[in-house]
Amino acid sequence: MNEQVVKRVVIAGGGTAGWVAAAALVKQLGPLIDITLVESDEIGTVGVGESTIPTSRSFHELLGINEQAFMRATQATFKLGIAFENWGQIGDRYIHSFGEIGTRSTWMADFHHFWLEAREQGFGGSLADYCFELQASEAGKFAKAEGLPINYAYHLDATLYARFLRGLAEPAGVKRVEGKIARVLQHPETGFITALVLESGVNIEGDLFLDCTGFRALLIEKTLQTGYEDWTRYLATNSAFAVQTRSVGPAIPLTRAIAHEAGWRWRIPLQHRVGNGIVFCSEFMSDEDARAKLLNDIDGDPLIEPRLIRYQTGARRKVWNKNCVALGLASGFIEPLESTSIHLVKVAVTRLIQEFPFGGCHEAIANRFNDQSRHEIEGIRDFITLHYHLTQRDDSPFWDRCRTMEIPDSLAQRMALFRDDAHAYQDGNDLFRVDSWVQVLLGQGLAPTSYHRLAKMMDPDELRTALGTLKANIDKGVARMPSHQEFLAQYCPAGDP
Ligand SMILES: Cc1cc2nc3c(=O)[nH]c(=O)nc-3n(C[C@H](O)[C@H](O)[C@H](O)COP(=O)(O)OP(=O)(O)OC[C@H]3O[C@@H](n4cnc5c(N)ncnc54)[C@H](O)[C@@H]3O)c2cc1C
Structure with a gap:
């Protein structure tokens, strides 16, 4: 050159x-x-x-x-x-939140495996309960403050x-x-x-x-x-x-x-x-x-x-x-x-x-x-294709085409890994995090048939308490936040353009 x-x-x-x-x-x-x-x-x-x-x-x-x-x-x-409405099926709704789901600081398997174990045992609620940003967005709230990672x-x-x-x-x-x-x-x-x-x-x-x-x-x-x-x-x-x-x-x-x-x-x-x-x-x-x-x-x-x-x-x-x-x-x-x-x-x-x-x-x-x-x-x-392909919608020729189309091998592998073992991953330069993949894979309706059994080594009461505490802390944090609109009004009021 x-x-x-x-x-x-x-x-x-x-x-x-x-x-x-x-x-x-x-x-x-x-x-x-x-x-x-x-x-x-x-x-x-x-x-x-x-x-x-x-x-x-x-x-x-x-x-x-x-x-x-x-x-x-x-x-x-x-x-x-982003709130996705009518994607998996008409009437469905899920949020792909920017927040971290649960916590993974001490655990060897991603949080959602522990949640899947809890679900197997009959508790644990929705995965969305364990994401602060997601709950704040559902409540229409926002805040920025020292010590409040968001x-x-x-x-x-x-x-x-x-x-x-x-x-x-x-x-x-x-x-x-x-x-x-x-x-x-x-x-x-x-x-x-x-x-x-x-x-x-x-x-x-x-x-x-x-x-x-x-x-x-x-x-x-x-x-x-x-x-x-x-x-x-x-x-x-x-x-x-x-x-x-x-x-x-x-x-x-x-x-x-x-x-x-x-x-x-x-x-x-x-x-x-x-x-x-x-x-x-x-x-x-x-x-x-x-x-x-x-x-x-x-x-x-x-x-x-x-x-x-x-x-x-x-x-x-x-x-x-x-x-x-x-x-x-x-x-x-x-x-x-x-x-x-x-x-x-x-x-x-x-x-x-x-x-x-x-x-x-x-x-x-x-x-x-x-x-x-x-x-x-x-x-x-691949990530965007997932939203179209992984659907149960069969109400129009467009969705029939999306559901049955060929997809890139790279995406097919990711879907198989999640379906079989609930694994999601973020490679070196990938933009989308594990939490992003998990939210969309589950949100679009893919239920994994198995998951990591590490959570089985946890006493069920301990798991229940850990999840309960996480959720309670998130709820408490969200309850204290101002509405998004109130926060905007004091932080960056724009006036007339
Ligand atoms: C429907 C739609 C929705 C989108 N929504 C999002 C979104 O939500 N988030 C997101 O990240 N991205 C979104 N995008 C993409 C986003 O709009 C673009 O990535 C972004 O605006 C950058 O556009 P651009 O500057 O490349 O092109 P343009 O905005 O088209 O700018 C082209 C420039 O080139 C100039 N130009 C062209 N020809 C000549 C010429 N002959 N002589 C001199 N100047 C010329 C034009 O005047 C203009 O200044 C969306 C795109 C589409 C189509």
């Missing part, structure tokens, strides 16, 4: 991916590189992406972001997990978030250029990108180009023709309508994911409004029906016309190709069921900073980056 040192970084696109990259690069490497970001107000951004996962917090720490200022600026609320993420306004990050990046030295990219110039021999040519005729030259142009993928695909691996066979939805509504009640610290006959719909409560959307598979539901269903099922008055977004689930064959690194929607897309897309942008940017190609875009560094990115997105693909 190219020996040219990398000094000039050009970011094409100013959606969440572009501004996340700009803010992080300038914060961490500012004096070492020049950063220019090109965006087009006329094209705009995808305008969705409002539910996050807890890794956002560590990323914000990296950027030195003050949480209260960020939450005020983006009308953010706290998120403790794992959470945010719901935020996507447009305001990009604006907030821009407010950090520009004063720190990122140069923003407004304009439409008309052409991309390449080196005649190496094929490396040398410049973006704007419609105005301005040339923006660079050494490293970040493709943050969203689904258009102007650099990584339209120019470099990198290729895309389609995963529609596992994740069949390909369309969404998004609409914002006026809030009609207090914000709950949960994203709601409500399954319907050909996909699902989301509800994301912010301070000033609610984000709603319907995700569907166009093979099984028409645009008109999806739009009507969304408008019929929302609670408050719509603030905008529903917007249709089409997508193809899958991953770019390489996210780093020559001197171009694709981030965000340009790099691939797994539908938003577990709110993982912005997370993927953040880990990719963090990795880019850690592995920054100061000495040139060499093959080894690109290969490593591509391998790591592939591992991450495949792990997420």
Whole structure:
């Protein structure tokens, strides 16, 4: 690959991916590189992406972001997990919480094995009883205090978030250029990108180009023709309508994911409004029906016309190709069921900073980056596929297809391990923890046939007391917390946007 040192970084696109990259690069490497970001107000951004996962917090720490200022600026609320409704069967509901379930500090087997033993003996209640964050979210409560460990993420306004990050990046030295990219110039021999040519005729030259142009993928695909691996066979939805509504009640610290006959719909409560959307598979539901269903099922008055977004689930064959690194929607897309897309942008940017190609875009560094990115997105693909495949729903052709489809071997192995022995695991770089897998596997209705017998070595009374104490402490802690809405009002009141 190219020996040219990398000094000039050009970011094409100013959606969440572009501004996340700009803010992080300038914060961490500012004096070492020049950063220019090109965006087009006329094209705009995808305008969705409002539910996050807890890794956002560590990323914000990296950027030195003050949480209260960020939450005020983006009308953010706290998120403790996702409530899945109608997924295993119509009428079912479970929560995938960000919290730890039970305790595992002294036990050799994961907590849920002890719970399964208790259930065998006729007590133990629901696994959900042993998760503090889950119980707090059910009660609509939230608090942050010294000595109160609580794992959470945010719901935020996507447009305001990009604006907030821009407010950090520009004063720190990122140069923003407004304009439409008309052409991309390449080196005649190496094929490396040398410049973006704007419609105005301005040339923006660079050494490293970040493709943050969203689904258009102007650099990584339209120019470099990198290729895309389609995963529609596992994740069949390909369309969404998004609409914002006026809030009609207090914000709950949960994203709601409500399954319907050909996909699902989301509800994301912010301070000033609610984000709603319907995700569907166009093979099984028409645009008109999806739009009507969304408008019929929302609670408050719509603030905008529903917007249709089409997508193809899958991953770019390489996210780093020559001197171009694709981030965000340009790099691939797994539908938003577990709110993982912005997370993927953040880990990719963090990795880019850690592995920054100061000495040139060499093959080894690109290969490593591509391998790591592939591992991450495949792990997420498997986890999301689990929600669709592990269902008893047989009320529509869509669910019949999901239930009977072929799944990746990696996922089939995980399901077999849980079904046979109640084991779940988190490999080295896996995003989802054991507790996440357990909550979704059980929540979708997979009852293990066996489990670890370590719990049998515990005296039944001791087990009963231990579980009872855990639950009582959680209940006591939750009872003392203010409501989520009260906490927001004193912690980060946003006022008018
Ligand atoms: C239905 C749906 C729901 C989602 N929900 C979530 C969620 O809850 N949580 C989550 O983490 N993620 C979610 N995502 C993903 C999330 O929206 C994206 O990962 C995130 O917004 C990043 O988008 P982006 O910046 O890559 O693209 P975009 O927002 O599309 O930005 C592209 C940028 O490129 C610019 N551009 C494009 N072409 C040109 C050109 N020719 N010249 C100049 N500029 C150009 C545009 O103007 C824009 O600034 C969702 C996605 C979809 C489709």
